[in-house]
Amino acid sequence: MEILSLLGTGLANVFGPYTFALLVLGIFIGVVAGALPGINFVNAMVLALPFTYVMQPDQAMVFLAGIYVGGIFGGSIASILINIPGSPGSIPAAWDGYPMTKKGLAAKALGIAIVCSAVGGLISALIMIFVSQPFAHFALRFGAPEFFAAAVLGLISVVAIAKGQMLVSLISLFLGLAVGAVGLDPMYGQPRLTFGSPILENGISFVVVLVGMFAIGEVLYWLGEKRKQGAGQIERTRTRLPRPRELLKLKGPIARGAGIGCAIGAIPGSGAVIGAVIAYGVERQASKRGSEFGTGVEEGLAAPETAKNATTGTATIPLLTLGIPGSAATAIMLAALMIHGIQPGPQLFLTSAELVYTVFAGYLVANVLMIVAGLIVARGFATLMRIPPAVLFGFITILCLIGAFGVRNNIADIYICLAFGFLGYAFRRTGIPVSPLILGVILGPLAEQYFLTSMVSYGGDLTVFFTRPLSGTILGLGGVFMIWSLWPSVKDWITARRSRIEAKRRGGGAWSQRPRVPQKGRSSDI
Amino acid sequence: MASLSRYWVRVKGTRLCGPVFTVLGASWLLYHLLTSDYYAFSGGGKGYGPLSWPEFALLMLIGAGVLLCACRGWSCMVRTRSGTTDAADVPDDVPKEDCNNRRVAVGGWLILLFGVGFVYIGFLFSSVLFLLAWLLVEGMRNPLKLASISVLGTLAPLYLLVKVAYMPLPRGYGPFETATVWLYGALGLF
Numbered sequence: 001m002e003i004l005s006l007l008g009t010g011l012a013n014v015f016g017p018y019t020f021a022l023l024v025l026g027i028f029i030g031v032v033a034g035a036l037p038g039i040n041f042v043n044a045m046v047l048a049l050p051f052t053y054v055m056q057p058d059q060a061m062v063f064l065a066g067i068y069v070g071g072i073f074g075g076s077i078a079s080i081l082i083n084i085p086g087s088p089g090s091i092p093a094a095w096d097g098y099p100m101t102k103k104g105l106a107a108k109a110l111g112i113a114i115v116c117s118a119v120g121g122l123i124s125a126l127i128m129i130f131v132s133q134p135f136a137h138f139a140l141r142f143g144a145p146e147f148f149a150a151a152v153l154g155l156i157s158v159v160a161i162a163k164g165q166m167l168v169s170l171i172s173l174f175l176g177l178a179v180g181a182v183g184l185d186p187m188y189g190q191p192r193l194t195f196g197s198p199i200l201e202n203g204i205s206f207v208v209v210l211v212g213m214f215a216i217g218e219v220l221y222w223l224g225e226k227r228k229q230g231a232g233q234i235e236r237t238r239t240r241l242p243r244p245r246e247l248l249k250l251k252g253p254i255a256r257g258a259g260i261g262c263a264i265g266a267i268p269g270s271g272a273v274i275g276a277v278i279a280y281g282v283e284r285q286a287s288k289r290g291s292e293f294g295t296g297v298e299e300g301l302a303a304p305e306t307a308k309n310a311t312t313g314t315a316t317i318p319l320l321t322l323g324i325p326g327s328a329a330t331a332i333m334l335a336a337l338m339i340h341g342i343q344p345g346p347q348l349f350l351t352s353a354e355l356v357y358t359v360f361a362g363y364l365v366a367n368v369l370m371i372v373a374g375l376i377v378a379r380g381f382a383t384l385m386r387i388p389p390a391v392l393f394g395f396i397t398i399l400c401l402i403g404a405f406g407v408r409n410n411i412a413d414i415y416i417c418l419a420f421g422f423l424g425y426a427f428r429r430t431g432i433p434v435s436p437l438i439l440g441v442i443l444g445p446l447a448e449q450y451f452l453t454s455m456v457s458y459g460g461d462l463t464v465f466f467t468r469p470l471s472g473t474i475l476g477l478g479g480v481f482m483i484w485s486l487w488p489s490v491k492d493w494i495t496a497r498r499s500r501i502e503a504k505r506r507g508g509g510a511w512s513q514r515p516r517v518p519q520k521g522r523s524s525d526i
Numbered sequence: 527m528a529s530l531s532r533y534w535v536r537v538k539g540t541r542l543c544g545p546v547f548t549v550l551g552a553s554w555l556l557y558h559l560l561t562s563d564y565y566a567f568s569g570g571g572k573g574y575g576p577l578s579w580p581e582f583a584l585l586m587l588i589g590a591g592v593l594l595c596a597c598r599g600w601s602c603m604v605r606t607r608s609g610t611t612d613a614a615d616v617p618d619d620v621p622k623e624d625c626n627n628r629r630v631a632v633g634g635w636l637i638l639l640f641g642v643g644f645v646y647i648g649f650l651f652s653s654v655l656f657l658l659a660w661l662l663v664e665g666m667r668n669p670l671k672l673a674s675i676s677v678l679g680t681l682a683p684l685y686l687l688v689k690v691a692y693m694p695l696p697r698g699y700g701p702f703e704t705a706t707v708w709l710y711g712a713l714g715l716f
Contacts, residue, residue, distance in 0.1 A: 177582075178580060452579075
């Protein structure tokens with residue numbers, strides 16, 4: 001009852017005119033920044049941070065929470081409409097969202113993304129409100145081995161999204177791990193794979209790789225497409241929210257996505273991208289239309305979108321309860337708290353309960369308002385699609401280079417972005433998936449940092465990852481997930497082998513039989 | 527020439543070039559890593575040091591590449607031995623070759639030059655020139671449209687980023703830097 005009473009106070013604070021205006025402004029800034037390729041919503045939060053100096057603490061946190069919630073969703077708009085993710089967490093939205101756009105279902109795709117994101121965010125906010133304090137005690141048990149296990153779980157999910165190109169996806173993933181390892185190691189500061197170059201000693205930022213491979217690669221791919229129609233290829237798109245009946249059909253993916261997103265978001269360092277990718281992989285196995293994923297299936301869009309925003313509330317739990325930011329976005333929120341002289345941690349609920357519940361209320365209201373903001377920005381973005389593609393892709397190229405430069409104000413990042421742009425184009429031309437490489441670049445350094453920390457803390461004992469109950473459980477879940485994902489391909493291989501043996505026994509001989517043509521989406525041809 | 531072209535199609539059809547180059551490239555990187563001055567396999571008490579992770583990634587890359595070579599080589603052998611398909615027969619999951627390579631080449635060079643210009647002649651001049659060239663290549667010929675899109679399309683992000691967000695965009699070198707600073711003053715950016 002006390003929680004509800006405090007929540008009521010928080011809601012009253014959020015609906016104060018100045019605070020509400022800041023929340024609305026924050027959501028719009030977040031959605032727009034997330035939607036623009038090359039501009040990250042985290043950049044928007046960093047730029048907004050100095051403005052919070054003049055705000056009250058609760059107003060500052062509500063403002064930044066608005067940018068966070070809006071930004072996490074905003075990247076999906078560009079993912080769905082032009083196949084260029086605006087943020088790493090929006091990568092899975094492109095896998096089924098963009099094919100839906102190509103089928104002329106852009107309005108439906110955007111509607112599903114908006115509603116599922118809002119639902120995921122609301123569920124996550126509710127969990128944050130009622131579970132924060134008990135979670136504080138549980139979260140203290142998380143150490144480096146658990147964080148490493150969570151990162152490995154994210155990497156294993158690549159197996160689930162491989163879609164019959166297992167080895168090629170793994171090559172892309174391991175290449176991403178190698179790219180992520182370029183630079184100084186996180187523990188000892190040793191340069192690796194730098195070839196003596198001071199440019200490479202700074203490492204390769206995943207934002208630069210993401211922008212290069214997806215955005216520049218997409219621009220080059222568009223150049224190569226033979227034109228079938230004139231300018232303004234993407235038709236005017238009105239966002240259409242799904243009807244209740246359509247939403248009911250998606251209740252399974254939404255529930256699974258929300259559960260996965262909330263669980264993954266609570267693990268510091270995991271982030272929206274791990275939640276979204278795992279949710280996509282799980283949904284692909286669980287859904288009856290799993291074999292159609294990648295061709296524009298609603299379930300393939302609903303699950304990762306729900307999971308992505310479901311990470312926002314639970315990612316704030318470690319921040320508020322332990323003072324541990326789980327991502328760049330929550331780190332900025334931590335900075336805002338410290339600017340105002342507030343120390344997060346278990347005592348925060350005692351000393352500043354009203355502030356905490358105002359933030360919680362802010363998340364609740366932000367996820368509802370995000371529907372409106374998403375509709376408006378998506379319509380505006382879709383209007384941009386009426387611009388001739390030549391003009392649009394010219395501006396996208398400029399934004400990409402600005403975004404690449406803006407990460408570290410480093411000129412070398414521009415060249416790295418261009419190099420990965422051409423590599424991304426080559427990948428697309430040859431059918432090599434790009435997403436595993438990006439995941440490797442994002443998760444590889446995280447996994448390495450926690451691995452090395454674990455090895456130093458536990459004397460180089462590898463068994464610590466399995467003997468600790470939490471990390472053992474997470475790795476066990478990863479193993480089960482991998483087997484579950486691989487089983488259809490193994491079953492296909494066994495069936496094909498049995499057919500060949502049967503044919504040989506019937507007297508044709510294996511060599512005279514035409515090799516079995518691989519099925520789309522479940523190809524055993526690698 | 528025709529036989530070379532057929533040979534290249536057959537080589538391409540085996541789809542072995544990619545995995546082979548991957549294995550060779552990763553092997554060279556691993557060799558570089560293991561023979562570098564700062565190679566120290568031991569660290570943290572039991573051999574997990576700063577080079578362990580990239581070593582693991584490269585070993586796995588080599589392993590996956592070798593496996594892919596083996597699988598594709600076997601698949602190719604089965605296809606040719608069965609006599610029903612040619613080695614150049616490309617499976618369904620590979621994107622079809624229907625691409626305007628000339629446009630890609632021209633556009634690619636423009637993007638590359640823009641990237642270089644971004645650094646050496648500054649954001650302002652390089653963006654205007656890039657948009658002009660890009661739109662000309664894409665077939666736009668109306669001078670008013672060309673000028674307005676190029677200039678306004680550069681000034682808008684310039685104002686937003688330099689004036690509002692205080693992002694230090696590159697100004698170029700030498701006379702370009704001087705001209706950029708003068709234009710910034712004229713435009714009221716500082």
